[in-house]
Amino acid sequence: MKTTLFLAVFLSFASLHARTWTSNTGQTADAELVKVEGENVVVKMADGRTSSFPIARLSAADQAFIKEQGGKAPAVESKPVMPVSPPPAAAPKAPETVAKDQGEAKDAFIGTWEGYMADSDGSKHGEIRLVITADKITASNPQGNREMGAGTYQLTGRRIDATGTEGQFAGKKYEGIFELDGKTLKWCSANDNPRSQRPAKMQTNPQAGQFLMVLEKK
16 A cells, blocks of 8 residues: 555656746746645746745646646736746855865764675675775775775765775775765765766665765774
């Protein structure tokens, strides 16, 4: 029953897509329908913002579309306006600010981390220990304290690129992303296959040659 309900909800959302909305004064905006709340419609703009507008301020065609999605056609309202102006772009960070951010991230990396390799469903696959200094990462298997290899690494924003220099990692490159939350580090990386690409999300994907490590700082 839960599976059937999930599929029904998923398919209903999957069928929604960005469309051009028109106000009753002729203004237009491209947005995706999120939901209908009483006399209002909630849409997601191209820049990721969500906005709510009275259905009565939309064109007859848009009101008909909403009615097809299960919403109610409202009483006619003559007030116009459908703001579509994007927010001002954020000012780029100064080079010294970027350097400071990178330095703080690297400082937080330094230490001993222990955790596990995750399967695609998030379950534990195998244990691993990383000892990270300012310029080197050494990996070992906590069971038996068996050293696996070492390499250098570089942080850029939320990206991490490692190059093996010792042991089984020597000469291999690993392009990844990371999330650092206090003493928890999630590191998802492409494997050493040249065709593997940097992951876009924190999840092991064997078909794409991507693996996830979940680690705690000791």
